[in-house]
Amino acid sequence: GIQVEQSPPDLILQEGANSTLRCNFSDSVNNLQWFHQNPWGQLINLFYIPSGTKQNGRLSATTVATERYSLLYISSSQTTDSGVYFCAVPRVGGGADGLTFGKGTHLIIQP
Amino acid sequence: GAGVSQSPSNKVTEKGKDVELRCDPISGHTALYWYRQSLGQGLEFLIYFQGNSAPDKSGLPSDRFSAERTGGSVSTLTIQRTQQEDSAVYLCASSLGLAPLNEQFFGPGTRLTVL
Numbered sequence: 091g092i093q094v095e096q097s098p099p100d101l102i103l104q105e106g107a108n109s110t111l112r113c114n115f116s117d118s119v120n121n122l123q124w125f126h127q128n129p130w131g132q133l134i135n136l137f138y139i140p141s142g143t144k145q146n147g148r149l150s151a152t153t154v155a156t157e158r159y160s161l162l163y164i165s166s167s168q169t170t171d172s173g174v175y176f177c178a179v180p181r182v183g184g185g186a187d188g189l190t191f192g193k194g195t196h197l198i199i200q201p
Numbered sequence: 202g203a204g205v206s207q208s209p210s211n212k213v214t215e216k217g218k219d220v221e222l223r224c225d226p227i228s229g230h231t232a233l234y235w236y237r238q239s240l241g242q243g244l245e246f247l248i249y250f251q252g253n254s255a256p257d258k259s260g261l262p263s264d265r266f267s268a269e270r271t272g273g274s275v276s277t278l279t280i281q282r283t284q285q286e287d288s289a290v291y292l293c294a295s296s297l298g299l300a301p302l303n304e305q306f307f308g309p310g311t312r313l314t315v316l
Contacts, residue, residue, distance in 0.1 A: 120300060120301065121300060121301070121304075123304065123305065125307075130309075131238075131290060131309070131310055131312075132307070132309055132310075133292070133307040135304070138304040176244065180300070180303075181246055187257070188234050188236070188246030188247075188249050188260065189234075189236075189246060190246065191243060191244040191245075193243050194243070
């Protein structure tokens with residue numbers, strides 16, 4: 091099946107810093123999602139981004155499908171950004187199936 | 202409308218007992234997915250439904266696990282003769298449909314503890 095690798099696994103930053111999280115995947119996909127898992131365990135949708143660039147406030151994401159990677163940018167980070175960030179792609183490349191998740195990036199923003 | 206809801210939020214059971222977990226998808230979503238999250242295995246896909254049909258059950262960890270969906274809405278995940286390794290958070294998600302309408306939205310999960 092498709093493999094998803096995220097880096098870095100852990101990241102500790104001071105409030106106000108910027109960060110870039112990376113997601114590599116092993117096969118062609120037509121769908122990619124970024125999630126933030128908050129301290130209560132809820133998975134919050136950040137981006138649905140099969141290709142191109144999207145922005146939402148301080149967050150933006152870019153997926154380069156031909157090179158099989160996606161990047162999540164967080165600018166001017168806040169303590170509420172802490173948590174685990176997951177990327178996920180369809181288990182089957184065509185998208186008609188469940189998601190395969192990476193192991194996540196554990197982000198800690200210190201005040 | 203409301204998001205995906207799951208019940209119970211927490212379940213503690215004894216080894217060998219059966220448990221039933223429930224998922225209510227977002228209204229109008231035809232596709233429904235079950236996952237589980239455990240410390241050792243991360244987030245793993247279990248099964249999905251398109252309408253009431255589950256085309257592929259190979260993601261279920263063992264034959265003690267089963268799932269059904271009726272009326273194209275509510276789904277239940279049943280674990281028979283629970284084992285300690287079944288302890289995990291069970292997550293449900295739904296999407297409008299399959300690709301390309303397949304952005305998935307997750308519920309809060311059911312935390313299952315098997316003693």
